[in-house]
Amino acid sequence: MANGTTSEAQTERLQLLRVLGPAHIWALGVGIVLVGEYMGWNFSVGKGGMIAGLIACWVAGLLYTCVAMIDSEVTSTVAAAGGQYAQAKHIVGPLMAFNVGLFLVMAYTMLEAANAITVGFLLDSVAGMQGHSGLDQHPFIILSIMFLAWLNYRGVLATLTFNLVITAIAFLAIIVLFLSVQFGASSVPLDFSAITNDPLPYGWVGIVASLHFGLWYYLGIEGTCQAAEEVRSPARSLPYGTMAGIMTLLIAATMTWYVCSGLIPWEYLGQAGTPLFDAARVTGNSGLMVLLFVGTMFSTLASANGCINDASRAWFSMGRDRYLPSWFGAVHPVYRTPYRAIVFLVPIALIFALGAPLDQVVTFSILSGLLGYTFMTFNMIMFRNKWPLHTIKRGYVHPFHPLPTIVLLTLCSTAYFAVFLGYGTQLIAMMCFYIIASLWFHFRRYQFVRRGDQFTMPWPKPLGY
Amino acid sequence: MDLWSKLEYVAWALSFVFGALMVFDLIRTDSTYDNDLLTSSREGEIEVTAERHII
Numbered sequence: 001m002a003n004g005t006t007s008e009a010q011t012e013r014l015q016l017l018r019v020l021g022p023a024h025i026w027a028l029g030v031g032i033v034l035v036g037e038y039m040g041w042n043f044s045v046g047k048g049g050m051i052a053g054l055i056a057c058w059v060a061g062l063l064y065t066c067v068a069m070i071d072s073e074v075t076s077t078v079a080a081a082g083g084q085y086a087q088a089k090h091i092v093g094p095l096m097a098f099n100v101g102l103f104l105v106m107a108y109t110m111l112e113a114a115n116a117i118t119v120g121f122l123l124d125s126v127a128g129m130q131g132h133s134g135l136d137q138h139p140f141i142i143l144s145i146m147f148l149a150w151l152n153y154r155g156v157l158a159t160l161t162f163n164l165v166i167t168a169i170a171f172l173a174i175i176v177l178f179l180s181v182q183f184g185a186s187s188v189p190l191d192f193s194a195i196t197n198d199p200l201p202y203g204w205v206g207i208v209a210s211l212h213f214g215l216w217y218y219l220g221i222e223g224t225c226q227a228a229e230e231v232r233s234p235a236r237s238l239p240y241g242t243m244a245g246i247m248t249l250l251i252a253a254t255m256t257w258y259v260c261s262g263l264i265p266w267e268y269l270g271q272a273g274t275p276l277f278d279a280a281r282v283t284g285n286s287g288l289m290v291l292l293f294v295g296t297m298f299s300t301l302a303s304a305n306g307c308i309n310d311a312s313r314a315w316f317s318m319g320r321d322r323y324l325p326s327w328f329g330a331v332h333p334v335y336r337t338p339y340r341a342i343v344f345l346v347p348i349a350l351i352f353a354l355g356a357p358l359d360q361v362v363t364f365s366i367l368s369g370l371l372g373y374t375f376m377t378f379n380m381i382m383f384r385n386k387w388p389l390h391t392i393k394r395g396y397v398h399p400f401h402p403l404p405t406i407v408l409l410t411l412c413s414t415a416y417f418a419v420f421l422g423y424g425t426q427l428i429a430m431m432c433f434y435i436i437a438s439l440w441f442h443f444r445r446y447q448f449v450r451r452g453d454q455f456t457m458p459w460p461k462p463l464g465y
Numbered sequence: 466m467d468l469w470s471k472l473e474y475v476a477w478a479l480s481f482v483f484g485a486l487m488v489f490d491l492i493r494t495d496s497t498y499d500n501d502l503l504t505s506s507r508e509g510e511i512e513v514t515a516e517r518h519i520i
Contacts, residue, residue, distance in 0.1 A: 013505040080508045132469040139476035146483040153487050229508075320506055330503040332494060339494070343487050456508045 014331040016081060016338070019157045020231040025224045025241025027164035028309065030248050031302035032108075032220035034170050035115060037249075037256045038276050038296045040362070044213035046270020048206025050192070050261050051199050055207050056214025057257050059411065061250050064218035066408040067373055068246040069398035070380045072239035075225040076395030078457060079234035081338075082317030083225030083310070084372060084379075089321070090457055091383050094449065096375065098323050098441045099434055103372040104226075104314040109345055110365035111220065112307035113352035115300045116141045117361070121273070122297060141353050148305045149346045152312065155335045156230050163305050166298035171252060173295030177280060177288055178255040181263070186283035190262030198266075212366070212418040217253040219369055220303070221245055222376075226310040235395025243396075308342065308349075315341040321454045323445065363423045367430045370415055377409040386462035 045053035071084070080086040085104060089097035120137030127135040151159050181190065200206055224242045231237040256276060260269055263279045272278050280292035316338030319328025332339040352361055384401060398404060420427055495503070 012502060013507065014502060015506050082508075086508065127469045130469070132467055135469055136473050139473050139480060142480040143476040143483075146480045150483040150487055153490070317508065320504070320508060326504055327500075329506060330500075331506045333498050333503065334494075339487075339491060343491055346484075346487075453507075 014333055014336065016229050016331060017156060017336040018230055018232050020160060020227055020237065022231075022237045022241040022244070023164055024157075024160040025227055025231060025237050026245050026248070027160050027167050027302075028227055028306050029221045029224040029242055029245035030171065031163040031167040031299075032111070032223045032306035032310070033218055033245075033249055033303070034167060034252065035118070035299040035303040036216035036219055037174060037252050038170070038299045039118065039274050040216035041213055041253070041256065042260065042269050042272055042275040044210035044216075045261065045266050047202070047213065048210035049198060049201045050194050050266045052202075052207045052210040053214075053261065053266075054257055056210040057217055057253050059211060060214035060217055061253060063215075063373070063408060063411040063415070064221055064249070065246055066404040066411075067218075067222050067376060068242050069404050070376050070408065071222050071225055072242045072396045073394055073398045074380065074383055075228055075238050075242075076235045077392055077459075079228045079231075079238075080317065080456070081226060081229035081313040083228060083314065084222065084375065085314050085317055086228070087225075087379060087383075088375060089454060090459070091379055091386065092375075094323070094446060094454070095438060095442060098318070098445075099438060100372060100375055101314050101318045101323065102434065102437055103368045103375070105311050105345070107365050107368035107372065108220075108223065108307040108311035108314070109349050110352060110361050110368070112145065112304045112311065112349045113356070114358055114361045114365065115304035115307065116144045116349070116353040117358050118300045119144045119297070119304075121358075122293075122300070125274075126293070138354060142350060144301065144304060145308075145346060145349050145353060148301065148308050149342055151305065152308045153332075153335065153337060153339055153342050156227075156309070156337060159305060159309060160227075163302050167302045170295040170299040170302065171248065173291050173298075174252050174255055174259075174276065177276065177283075177292060178259055180285065180288055181259055181283065185285050185288065186263065188263060188282050188284070190259075192262055194261075194266050208414065208418050209421055210418075211415055212422060215366055215369070215415060217256075218246070218249050219366060220306070221249060222369075222372070223306060223310040226313040229313075235393075239396035308345070311345055312338050312341040315345060322449045323441070360426065363419070363426050364430060367419065367423075367427060370412060370419070371430075371434070373408060374412045377405045377412070380405045386464070387459060388463065391460050391463070 044056040074087050075083060078087050078090060085097055085101040088100040120141040123140050124135045124137050151162060224238060224245060228234050228238060260275045260279045263282045264272065269275055274296055277292045277296050280288040315328055318324045319326055319341065328341050328344065330340045381402060389397060
C-alpha cells in the first residue's frame with residue numbers, strides 16, 4: 001500500500017494519480033467535442049441557410065475561445081478534480097459550486113447518453129446497408145456505455161491514451177476528406193452557388209436561430225479542467241492542452257462546413273443525420289466512405305469516453321466535499337480512479353440512453369453547458385477582483401480582460417434566446433429543476449458539509465477580506 | 466441467424482461481463498479496505514506538495 005498513499009501526509013491517504021500530459025488534455029477536450037463536427041452542427045444550416053451556418057460556426061467559435069481562455073487562466077490555479085465546480089467553490093461560494101457541479105454532471109451524462117444512442121443508430125444504418133433490417137440497438141448502446149465505464153474504472157492513463165488515438169484518427173479523417181475534395185478525389189465538384197442565389201432564406205432571425213446548433217462544434221471543450229488533479233503539471237498542461245484543443249476545433253469546424261456545404265445542397269444538409277459521412281458518400285469514393293464512417297464511430301466513442309471521465313470527477317469532488325454523500329468521494333486503492341462515482345453514473349446514463357429521445361437529451365446537455373458558461377463570466381470577474389494578477393501565480397493569463405468575459409456573456413444571452421425559440425419548455429423545466437435542487441442543498445444538505453475543509457488552495461486571503 | 470443477430474448476442478454478453486467486472490471489483494474493494502482509507506482523498510493536497518504559489 002505504500003505506493004497508494006501520499007508521503008507528505010502523516011496519515012495514509014489515497015489520491016488520484018498524476019500521470020497525464022498536455023496531449024491527454026487535448027484528447028479529453030477535443031475527444032468530447034469532435035462528435036459535434038460529425039453530426040448536429042448541420043441543423044444550424046437548416047435553421048438559417050449556408051451563410052447562417054458559417055456565421056454560427058465562427059460566432060460559436062468566438063464564444064468558446066473566450067471560454068477556453070477564461071478557463072485556462074482560472075484552472076491553472078485551481079488544480080483540483082471537479083474543474084469549474086472547484087473554481088466556483090473557491091471563488092463564488094457553496095451554493096454556486098453545488099449548482100455548477102450539477103451542471104457539469106448533467107451536461108456530460110446527457111452527452112454520454114446521446115453518444116451511446118448515436119452508436120446504436122450508426123450500427124443500425126450499417127446493418128441496413130447490408131440488408132439486415134430491424135437491428136436491436138439496445139445491446140450496442142449498453143455495451144458502449146459498459147465498456148467505456150469499465151475502461152474509466154481501470155485507470156485514467158489508459159482511458160485518455162485510448163481517447164488520444166481515436167480522436168486523432170477522427171480529426172485526421174476530416175483533414176483527409178478536405179484534402180481529397182480539394183485535389184479532385186470527388187466525382188461531384190464543390191458548389192457554393194446557394195451563397196449568392198439564396199444567401200439568407202429565413203432572414204437575419206435565421207442567423208440567431210442557427211446559433212443554437214452552432215454550439216455543437218465546440219460544446220464540451222471546457223471539460224479539460226476536470227483532469228486538473230491528474231496532470232503532472234497543471235499550470236502548464238491545462239492551458240496548453242485547452243488552447244491547442246480550441247485551435248484544433250476551429251480548424252476542424254471550418255473545414256467541415258466548407259466540405260459539407262460544397263458537396264451537399266443546404267436543404268438536405270440541414271436535416272442530415274451524419275453530414276460528414278454523407279459528404280464522403282457524395283464523393284463516390286469508397287475509401288473516403290469507410291474512413292469517414294470510422295471517424296464518425298471513433299468521435300462518438302471518444303466523446304462518450306471523455307464524458308464518463310468528466311462526469312465522474314465532478315460527482316467524486318462533490319462527494320469528497322460532502323455536498324453529496326461522502327461515499328462517492330472514494331478513490332480505488334489500485335487503479336486510483338473515483339470508482340464509486342463511475343459505477344453510480346452508469347445506470348443514470350443507461351436510463352437516458354434507453355428511455356429518452358436524442359434531441360431532448362442533447363438539448364438538456366446544451367442547456368446545462370450554457371448555464372455553466374454563464375457562471376464563468378462572473379466567476380472570472382470575481383477572480384480578478386479578489387485575487388489580482390500580483391497576488392497569485394497563474395500558469396496562463398488571458399489577454400484583454402474583461403473583454404472576453406463581456407463577449408462571452410453577450411453570446412450566452414443570444415444563445416439562450418436562440419434555444420428559447422426552439423426549446424422554451426425544456427429551458428423553463430431545466431431552470432425549475434436547478435431551483436429545486438438548490439433549495440434541497442441549502443435547507444437539507446449543507447448541514448453535512450465540513451465548512452472549513454472545503455477551501456483547500458494555498459491562496460492568500462482575497463482582497464478586501 | 467445472420468452476422469448481425471449474432472453480434473447482438475455478443476454485445477449483450479460483453480455488456481454483462483464489463484458490468485459484472487466493475488460490480489464484483491467494487492464489492493471486493495469495499496469489503497477489503499477500510500472506508501476511511503478509501504475516502505481519505507483531500508483536494509489540493511497534491512497541489513501543496515507539488516508547487517506553491519510563489520511569485
